[in-house]
Amino acid sequence: MPAQLDPETRTTDARYSSGVPAWLRVLIPVVLILVWFGAFGAGGIAFGSLTEVSTNDQAQFLPASAEATEVSELQQDFRDADVVPAIVVVSGDEMLDDDDLEAIDGLRTDLLAVEGIRADEASPVLVSEDGRAAQVIIPVDSGDDAEGPSVTVAELREVIDATTIAGTTIAVTGPAGFTADLAAAFSGIDGLLLAVALAAVFVILIVVYRSPLLPVIVLFTSLTALCAAVFTVVSLARADVLLLSGQTQGILFILVIGATTDYALLYIARYRETLAIHERKWDATWAALRSSWEPIVASGGTVVVGLLILLASELTSNKILGPVAAIGIVFAVLAALTLLPALLLWAGRAAFWPRRVAHAGEVEHHARHATGVQDASAPDEADLPDRGIWASIGRLVSHRPRSVWIISAVVLGVMSLGLAQLDADGVPSSEFVLGESQAREGQELLGEHFPAGSGTPAVIIGPAGDLQEMADVALAASGVSSVSVSVPAADSPSGSAPVTGDGIEALGPPGTPAPEPTVVDGGVLLQVTLSDASDSGEAEATIASLRDDLDEIDTDVLVGGPTAVALDTNSAAIADRTLVIPLVLAAILVILMLLLRSIVAPLILIGSVVLSFAAALGVSALVFEHVFHFPGADPSVPLFGFVFLVALGVDYNIFLMTRVREESQRFGTRRGIVRGLRLTGGVITSAGLVLAATFAALGVLPILFLAQISFIVAFGVLLDTFLVRTLLVPALAYDVGRGIWWPGALARGER
Structure with a gap:
């Protein structure tokens, strides 16, 4: 028979359940669970539509003001914009003989029979000058779905696999080939990524709680939050409110699973505390919500604000991540504060089985020790044993605070030196996919025998009257192989004619007049074949130089194409990185000041996460360069890493400092710091391991960008968890003392 509560505890319990009849205490959790079950079902169905509403076309993420965007729009008036070129390259071990060329021509005929091919616009078999390779440029319908030409390219490759031309290597490359390889790399995003992330979280939760039921409840909460987020995002994408990409989709999955689990761990820690005080599950639930909602909402709000600042970006791929990920965090917070409490209310103490959580009658002395404290769920001194790792860390921080924080800061500073090795100025699109890529191998073959930019020309659009002058400038530019002009399809099957220093070349027999260029609104279109691969740094330098030279002719001359x-x-x-990072820091600083009612403490927290980010990025730069041998990084990698690490790193500091503030109000600042550290140590460490594991799961997808984000965030979160939040912040706060709360009331209290 349960022990009876003393009058003080009875009063506390009555305060939590007062005015809430028994039928309502049953109805509220039932309704919440049913609503979330509905979201789970709707989101499960929406998962199948993610591929349909997402795109990986880099051009769609450029700002409208970009020169390449303007060219892309103007191109539609000159030719069909719904076509993506695929380049089939055949490379021989020796010179291609007549039999080889006949077989290649037969292969071309078979390829043009594939559905989705614009056969009448395909090029003939083009043989290289060295006679050891041939290529066919095949226009592929971009299609109406998000997969674009991927299905058609897959069928082209099937035809090639069924063809044997002795002594040759055949590959499909070009923009269509790279699009297909990228789509294949993202194909595991729904199944493999989720499976790895959920498995990693499940194992950690089993180790942390040693309970069979609690991990299931937490994972169900996280997965339900993700389903609700996916349903919302897909609905907005269908309404053309949001634009989705594969990388945004992957980050959404990981962020929601990790964040929901983190918030769940914080709530569960409080719930276990309140179960030891309150005999009735409803009272324990209400007490846990009262003490956990503020740090959870503040943490989620910090992440949401940081993400929404990405809306200030120029690059659409950066801009769209903000609202998509923010939607995910909102559902993570809602699930942690509604679905999880409802499920734990249903499970009660059985959720922690086989561990035993004592009820109020067995620990009633806790309430008596809490005289004058409004929330009797707060642990008293008797709840903090003198032994254990967190007791030892607490003693270290309190006995040698200055040494601890100085050594911690020096260690982070040394790690930051690796920033000198960071190469984040962009990588070739051929390197986006890690591991095997037929398109990359095909491009290498193409570059060995043809101008490397074949099939993916730069595009110049300018006044028709300046045609020859524009062509002369382009032909004189270093890095340009040839120039052609757009002509009516009736004059040329390929829709273009070569332009030399003597003008447009005739396409027929000697004496045939040169075709007239296609003129649209007074403008003409030139195609410029580059000597270097279109995704190389050398090609980009050629485009930048061309733009400068052509501006001297007329500022209305525009240069676009894949390289542009x-x-x-x-x-x-790069511009987004410069703009967004200061805005995120300023916004999070304001939020922390409002939450902690202080100026000094937020400055310490912001400084710590910035130093932690620099250290994580420094170590990552060294690992990318010397361990993984990556070819560099996209300029957005440091930006995304910053947003996630600063926002999520502040999360753990919020968990810590809100508890420190609570304890400081009872016991004074320095004692409150040590108590806050000891009370939150286990849950924050577990949360850090969960978040690091979920972001590490991004590494299973063979995408360079996601692999780099995966490492930076996972390593940075572990750094925040085990060094910054455990040693640096508590030790520095302890050294400063009550001054950390300046100018708040606590700054004038006792130490």
């Missing part, structure tokens, strides 16, 4: 898209994307990403 990459160049403008990198420029916009």
Whole structure:
């Protein structure tokens, strides 16, 4: 028979359940669970639509003001914009003979029979000058779905696999080939990524709680929050409110699973405390919500604000991540504060089985020790044993605070030196996919025998009257192989004619007049074949130089094409990095000041996470360069890493400092710091391990960008968890003392 509560505890319990009849205490959790079950079902169905509403076309993420964007829009008036070129390259071990060329021509006929091919616009078999390779440029319908030309390219590759031309290597490359390889790399995002992330979280929760039921409840809460977020995001994408990409989708999955689990761990820690005080589950639930909602909402709000600041970005791929991920965090907070408490209210103490959580009658002395404290759920001194790792860390921080924080800061500073090795100015699109890529191998073959930019020309659009002058400038530019002009399809099957220093060349027999260029609104379109691969740094330098030279002819002359898209994307990403990072810091600083009612403590927290981010990025730069041998990084990688690490790193500091503030109100600042550290140590460490594991799961997808984000955030979170939040922040706060709360009332209290 349960022990009876003393009058003080009875009063506390009555305060929590007062005015809430028994039927309502049953109805509220039942309704919440049913609503979330509905969201789970709707989101499960929406998962199948993610691929349909997402795109990985880099050009769609450029700002409207970018020069490459303007060219892309103007191109639609000159030719069909719904076509993406695939380049089939055949490379021989020796010179291609007549039999080889006949077989390649037969292969071309078979390829043009594939559905989705614009056969009448395909090029003939083009043989290289060295006679050891041939290529066919095949226009592929971009299609109406998000997969674009991927299905068609897969069928082209099937035809090639069924063809044998002795002594040759055949590959499909070009923009269509790279799009197909990228789509294949993202194909595991729904199944493999989620499976790895959920498995990692489940194992950690089993180790932490040693309970069979609690991990299931937490994972169900996280997965339900994700389903609700996916349903919302897909609905907005269908309404053309949001634009989705594969990388945004992957980050959404990981962020929601990790954040929901983190918030769940914080609530569960409080719930276990309140179960030891309150005999009735409803009272324990209400007490846990009262003490955990503020840090959870503040933590989620900090992340949401940081993410929404990405809306200030120029680059659409950065801009769209903000609202998509923010939606995920909102559902993570809602699930942690509604679904999880409802499920734990249903499970009660059985959720922690086989561990035993004592009820109020067995620990009633806790309430008596809490005289004058409004929330009797707060642990008293008797709840803090003298032994254990967190007791030892607490003693270290309190006995040698200055030494601890100085050594911690020096260690982080040394790690930051690796920033000198950071190469984040962009990478070739051929390096986006890690591991095997037929398109990358095909491009290498193409570069060995043809101008490397074949099939993916730069595009110049300018006044028709300046045609020859524009062509002369382009032909004189270093890095340009040839120039052609757009002509009516009736004059040329390929829709273009070569332009030399003597004008447009005739396409027929000698004496045939040269075709007239296609003129649209007084403008003409030139195609410029580059000597270097279109996604190389050398090609980008050629485009930048061309733009400068052509501006001297007329500022209305525009240069676009795949290389220009990459160049403008990198420029916009670097500008975003410069703009967004200060805005995120300022916004989070304001939130922390409002939450902690202090100026000094937020400055310490912001400084610690910035130093932690620099250390994580410094170590990551060294690992990328010397361990993984990555070819560099996209300019958006440091930006995304910053947003996630600063926002999520502040999360753990919020968990810590809100508890420190609570304890400081009872016991004074320095004692409150040590108590807050000891009371939150276990839950924050577990949360850090969970978040690091979920972000590490991004590494299973063979995408360079996601692999780099995965490492930076996972390592940075572990650094925040085990060094910054455990040693640096508590030790520095302890050294400063009550001054950390300046100018708040606590700054004038006792130490």
